[in-house]
Amino acid sequence: MNFCVYNRDIQVGSIRVLGVSSSSLLMVGDAESIQLAATFDTPPESLIVGPFVPLGPE
Amino acid sequence: MLQRTSSINHIKVDSLGISSVFQIGDSHRIQALSRALAVQREAEIFFDNEGNFASYPIFSEPIPLIPVTENVKMSQQNLNPFLKVGNIDIIGVSSSSVVHLGNTCHVSMEARIKHIRHLLTDKEQT
Numbered sequence: 153m154n155f156c157v158y159n160r161d162i163q164v165g166s167i168r169v170l171g172v173s174s175s176s177l178l179m180v181g182d183a184e185s186i187q188l189a190a191t192f193d194t195p196p197e198s199l200i201v202g203p204f205v206p207l208g209p210e
Numbered sequence: 211m212l213q214r215t216s217s218i219n220h221i222k223v224d225s226l227g228i229s230s231v232f233q234i235g236d237s238h239r240i241q242a243l244s245r246a247l248a249v250q251r252e253a254e255i256f257f258d259n260e261g262n263f264a265s266y267p268i269f270s271e272p273i274p275l276i277p278v279t280e281n282v283k284m285s286q287q288n289l290n291p292f293l294k295v296g297n298i299d300i301i302g303v304s305s306s307s308v309v310h311l312g313n314t315c316h317v318s319m320e321a322r323i324k325h326i327r328h329l330l331t332d333k334e335q336t
Contacts, residue, residue: 155284159214163294171302172230172309175244175321180216180295181236181313189273192323201329204251206260 213313214291221298223309230303236312242319244306245269251328266324273320 172178174190213236226232229244247261263269303309306319 153280153282155282157284157286159286159288159290161290162292164296166297166299167295168299169301171304172300172307173302173304174246174307174323175242175305175319176307177240177310177317177319178300178303178308179310179314179317180218180293180298181310182213183313183317184315186317187275188317188319189275190321190323191268191271191273192321192325193268194325194327198324198326199329200326201331203331204253204255204328206257207247207249207326208260208262208265 214288214293216293216295216311216313218295218298218311220296221300221311223300223303225301226303226309228305230306231308231310232303233308233310234312237310237314238316240308240310240314240317240319242306242308244321246305246321246323247326248323249326249328252330268324269322 167178169178175188177186177188223232229242245263247263247266249261300309306321308319
């Protein structure tokens with residue numbers, strides 16, 4: 153696949169972002185390859201009802 | 211191949227923490243990893259030495275990424291070599307995040323978060 157890019161005028165007035173968090177990227181510029189991955193889970197067993205016991209030690 | 215120049219008139223970042231980067235200028239490679247145990251408890255109790263990443267599979271299992279098989283030949287013509295941004299306003303940058311003003315080549319960032327909710331039993335309302 154041939155992919156030709158012609159960069160002419162690009163001008164952004166204003167960017168307002170509340171938070172850039174957990175391996176996120178806010179970039180003004182060129183990049184060859186960007187690969188972002190995130191995984192999170194909240195399975196049923198992660199809901200613990202009971203006395204406050206600390207999780208397993210480090 | 212000539213790269214473009216990012217020109218930002220005004221940028222404001224209120225807080226930058228937990229291994230985050232605010233980069234002005236070009237870079238070659240960005241690699242970030244953030245692992246978090248997000249524990250929410252019904253009462254305000256904090257233990258100093260708790261949580262063990264090894265005991266949860268989410269922190270070690272591979273994240274399936276589809277390999278790029280397409281053979282892409284890219285050619286770039288910068289008729290206007292500027293990327294202009296008037297104003298950037300960011301309140302928070304946290305946990306291995308990057309605010310990057312400039313060019314780079316390869317970016318590979320990963321975040322793994324395990325959420326845990328800790329509720330009290332009905333009779334033990336403190």
